[in-house]
Amino acid sequence: MRRYWLMKSEPDTFGTEDLASRPNQTEPWDGVRNYQARNMMRDAMRPGDQVFFYHSNCETPAIVGIAEIAGEARPDPTAFDPEAKYFDPKSDPENPRWYLVDVRYARHLKRAIPLAELKALTDGVLADLPLVRNGNRLSIMPVSAEQWEFILGLE
DNA sequence: GCCAACGTTGGC
């Protein structure tokens, strides 16, 4: 059964346009330093899984595109690099603490679907979507098949 | 820029 996800990114740092212009339109999703998010990448994501690409911390937070998981999870090399922003001396190459997946651009949505719009629709299938809950900070979250179809229906 | 919510750290 196909799995669905939502991944946040700050458009000022790395937006859909950046993903679409990468070689192979693919980017290693490095720098995740949250255990819940790590566990989802490492233990639950599979190549081919579909991803809502979400723009956070910007003027109009919104789901803006679709991407897909392009490979199996692998250790995040930036955790081992003392020069890297997300270097973690406690991540041992023999027993990596942090993982990443490769994310490939699929398409833009026909229109961006703003968070504010989703928050107005939380009576039904979106009730359990962490994105619309107050104070949510998860940068990677699961989306059910029902939620996926519902949101695509707003496109 | 403010601040609420949350995760992590570290003292005890």
Add this chain to the structure above:
DNA sequence: GCCAACGTTGGC
């Protein structure tokens, strides 16, 4: 193992 302090996320 508790919990206060701290840092970060991210909407507004």
